[in-house]
Amino acid sequence: MGKWRNLGSVSTELDGFELVTIWDPEDAIGTRTNLVTELSYVASEGFGKEKGGTEIKEHILTGQTRAFVLTKNKTAIAFAAVKNLTDICNGVYLTGIAMLPEFQGLGIGSFLMKKALVAETYDLMALHTQSPIMYLGLLKLSTRVYPSWEHKIPKSIRKIGEAIVAGKEGFNKMTFVRIGQYKQFLYAKFPWSNNRLANEFFRKQLLIENGETTNGFLVIGMQK
16 A cells, blocks of 8 residues: 555445545645645546646645545546535545546445445535535435435535535535535536435525536435
């Protein structure tokens, strides 16, 4: 594992891969000099759009509680990062997740989400997304998710949502949609799921046109 071990603990829970848990993501920038470049490559390939080093530093490393890097043959192939919501609630926020295209469809995304969001005992988990696939991934880890096409968002969850968004413009506390969440559409191609209801929910709520949108959901899942 070479210098990966210098960043945190290493485990082999997923056959054929090594999981590096980085306990101080910001410090890791200096410990592994090419870390930002490696993760930028994974994100750019995974989303099909260029993701620069500044974006990786801001969303994956700087100020985050933990980061998880999945490697194969000592090379990063996927990653996720989280931030504790200690000041708001007993929860955790997924700040980013990506993997190389050739490893998609192998359950790696679900594995990383579970490691990142269920690493400790939380009451809830949260993330921002434009992807029905990510939404359904959180649903698998939760007793219930908000927003939903089946349930209204309770007042207590609305308050948490408002606190997470922290007054940013365009956020609707009744739908958890934020208009103009992103400067541009995140993906090269819209990540439709195999769930028709989830796809239609995203299509209508995020105002998807021609397979693109700059709007996004805040999604909160209640821990099982």
